Amino acid sequence: MPAAEATTPLIRKTALNALHRQMGAKMVDFNGWDMPVEYPCSGGIIAEHNAVRTGVGIFDVSHMGDIRLEGPQALDAVQHISMNDASRLAIGQAQYSAVLYPQGTFVDDVIVHRMGEQDYLLVINAGTREKDFNWVWQNTKQFDCKVTNLSDDFTQIAIQGPKSAKLLQKLTDLDLSAVKFYWFTHGTVCGLKNILTSRTGYTAEDGFEIYIPSDESTSARVWEEVLEAGKEFGAVACGLGSRNTLRLEGKLPLYGHEISDSINVWEAGLDRFCKMEKTGFIGRPALEQAKAAGLKRTLVGLEMVERGIARDGYKVLNESGREIGYVTSGSYAPFLKKNIAMAYVPMEFSAIGSSVKVEIRGQGVKAQVVPTPFYKRPKSS
Amino acid sequence: MAYPSDYKYTKEHEWIKADGGNATIGITDYAQQSLGDIVFVDLPKVGAEITVGKTLGSVESVKAVSDLYAPASGTVTEVNGALATAPEQINKDAHGSWMLKIKLSNSGDLNALLSAADYEKFVAEESGH
Numbered sequence: 467m468p469a470a471e472a473t474t475p476l477i478r479k480t481a482l483n484a485l486h487r488q489m490g491a492k493m494v495d496f497n498g499w500d501m502p503v504e505y506p507c508s509g510g511i512i513a514e515h516n517a518v519r520t521g522v523g524i525f526d527v528s529h530m531g532d533i534r535l536e537g538p539q540a541l542d543a544v545q546h547i548s549m550n551d552a553s554r555l556a557i558g559q560a561q562y563s564a565v566l567y568p569q570g571t572f573v574d575d576v577i578v579h580r581m582g583e584q585d586y587l588l589v590i591n592a593g594t595r596e597k598d599f600n601w602v603w604q605n606t607k608q609f610d611c612k613v614t615n616l617s618d619d620f621t622q623i624a625i626q627g628p629k630s631a632k633l634l635q636k637l638t639d640l641d642l643s644a645v646k647f648y649w650f651t652h653g654t655v656c657g658l659k660n661i662l663t664s665r666t667g668y669t670a671e672d673g674f675e676i677y678i679p680s681d682e683s684t685s686a687r688v689w690e691e692v693l694e695a696g697k698e699f700g701a702v703a704c705g706l707g708s709r710n711t712l713r714l715e716g717k718l719p720l721y722g723h724e725i726s727d728s729i730n731v732w733e734a735g736l737d738r739f740c741k742m743e744k745t746g747f748i749g750r751p752a753l754e755q756a757k758a759a760g761l762k763r764t765l766v767g768l769e770m771v772e773r774g775i776a777r778d779g780y781k782v783l784n785e786s787g788r789e790i791g792y793v794t795s796g797s798y799a800p801f802l803k804k805n806i807a808m809a810y811v812p813m814e815f816s817a818i819g820s821s822v823k824v825e826i827r828g829q830g831v832k833a834q835v836v837p838t839p840f841y842k843r844p845k846s847s
Numbered sequence: 848m849a850y851p852s853d854y855k856y857t858k859e860h861e862w863i864k865a866d867g868g869n870a871t872i873g874i875t876d877y878a879q880q881s882l883g884d885i886v887f888v889d890l891p892k893v894g895a896e897i898t899v900g901k902t903l904g905s906v907e908s909v910k911a912v913s914d915l916y917a918p919a920s921g922t923v924t925e926v927n928g929a930l931a932t933a934p935e936q937i938n939k940d941a942h943g944s945w946m947l948k949i950k951l952s953n954s955g956d957l958n959a960l961l962s963a964a965d966y967e968k969f970v971a972e973e974s975g976h
Contacts, residue, residue, distance in 0.1 A: 492883070503910065504883055511909040512884045707883070707910050773931070775887050775907055798886040798909050805887075827889070827905065 480528035481621045481685035497593030499529040501706050508702035515708040515800040518669050522627035523704035524692055529592035530622055533602055536585040537611035544586045547605050551741040555580035560648045562739050566749030570730040570756055574598045574721055591721045621685035626673030629699040634674050636695045656688045670716020671843055715799050715841035723794040724808055730756055735765050764816045767838035768807040774831035776807035781825040806840050851942055855957050856966035863918040865957055871948050876941040877970045882908040885934045890946055895923045899956050919956035921949035
């Protein structure tokens with residue numbers, strides 16, 4: 467019907483879309499983006515996941531958004547709209563943070579990069595790009611600071627895994643050993659000058675993210691050069707499927723799952739990224755009240771005891787079968803070879819070792835609260 | 848991938864091979880490809896009754912949960928227990944990795960199913976090739 471067609475939203479594509487299809491990737495609609503979920507040529511999700519744990523994997527994460535704040539009051543603006551303390555950042559340093567609603571719940575989680583003396587870059591989620599930009603722009607008007615949406619300016623490629631530094635070192639004049647985790651620098655990568663190169667990622671593994679110009683031919687050339695350079699390390703192209711299982715093993719939150727506009731910072735267990743000694747950020751008064759009132763539910767890690775896989779949205783039950791919470795993310799964990807999940811449960815069920823059930827197709831299947839993160843990368847490298 | 852001509856197929860991507868009054872059931876190669884890495888199979892117990900067109904269990908890949916539908920009615924006589932610990936066998940050989948054996952309650956059920964050639968045509972259309 468023509469009327470329905472007219473209202474169908476345009477599906478968005480990254481500059482690497484044609485290349486993904488050419489490689490035979492399975493594509494899915496991810497928050498309005500046509501993205502690779504897995505590459506049969508890489509061996510599928512499990513092979514991609516384990517390549518990142520033991521070698522290196524390459525992801526197109528160009529759907530992520532970027533907001534720049536620059537000007538004399540850029541720091542004040544960032545401090546006002548985010549919960550971590552950006553005043554602690556040196557130039558070239560990044561931090562995990564979140565943008566909050568006045569209720570202390572999440573607009574989005576972000577990585578704040580201090581690019582210069584008065585220059586900050588917020589890297590945000592794909593599904594919340596417009597919402598985030600509008601929120602940041604609306605709530606920083608009072609500051610002498612320019613807010614720009616750079617989301618379409620970059621092709622962002624993540625190179626993740628214990629061999630990521632060896633791979634990327636082949637393609638750059640930067641000394642990557644001098645770039646510590648959650649720091650970044652600029653240098654020549656694949657012959658392109660002044661490329662933002664950060665030691666960050668979403669896989670609970672060592673890794674880098676490079677930000678290159680978003681035109682199709684440059685993006686495709688760099689993607690292919692990275693894959694080629696990675697051959698000797700067994701590098702494979704990785705899709706959103708393994709990105710999700712990797713972040714789940716590392717207990718890294720995903721917007722719309724572990725964090726949302728109805729979950730607050732304390733419930734999500736992100737206390738250490740929320741600096742209450744910092745005055746005047748949006749959400750702080752509500753968080754102070756929430757802390758005083760006490761937590762009613764909290765995010766826990768579950769491991770299935772009986773056979774079954776907990777999936778997003780499944781109910782969590784107590785041992786007698788009463789509904790007590792819900793699963794936010796759940797999957798088979800390819801590296802740990804266990805069925806794991808994250809879930810919100812009342813405080814009295816949050817102790818390690820607590821027994822609960824997950825309702826799977828009408829049946830209560832036994833699970834246990836376990837320590838998180840499920841996976842922690844080895845200290846070396 | 849060749850679809851065995853002595854199997855019958857459903858539009859939900861199960862196969863069934865009849866042998867007199869008994870039959871063997873699995874999922875097709877197209878199904879395993881669409882699902883990706885299979886990590887879990889939930890099957891009925893021996894003695895359970897299954898009804899044509901109704902859910903009999905499920906198969907899960909890392910990413911997706913998919914219901915299994917009974918291609919015919921009958922009583923479960925055997926379950927492939929090896930799939931509980933090695934569900935990836937289905938990815939390696941979907942047409943050789945059987946899930947259930949049943950005693951058919953009505954062998955006429957199979958007449959309504961697709962032949963190998965018709966199934967192949969059906970998946971070609973479904974996958975847009």
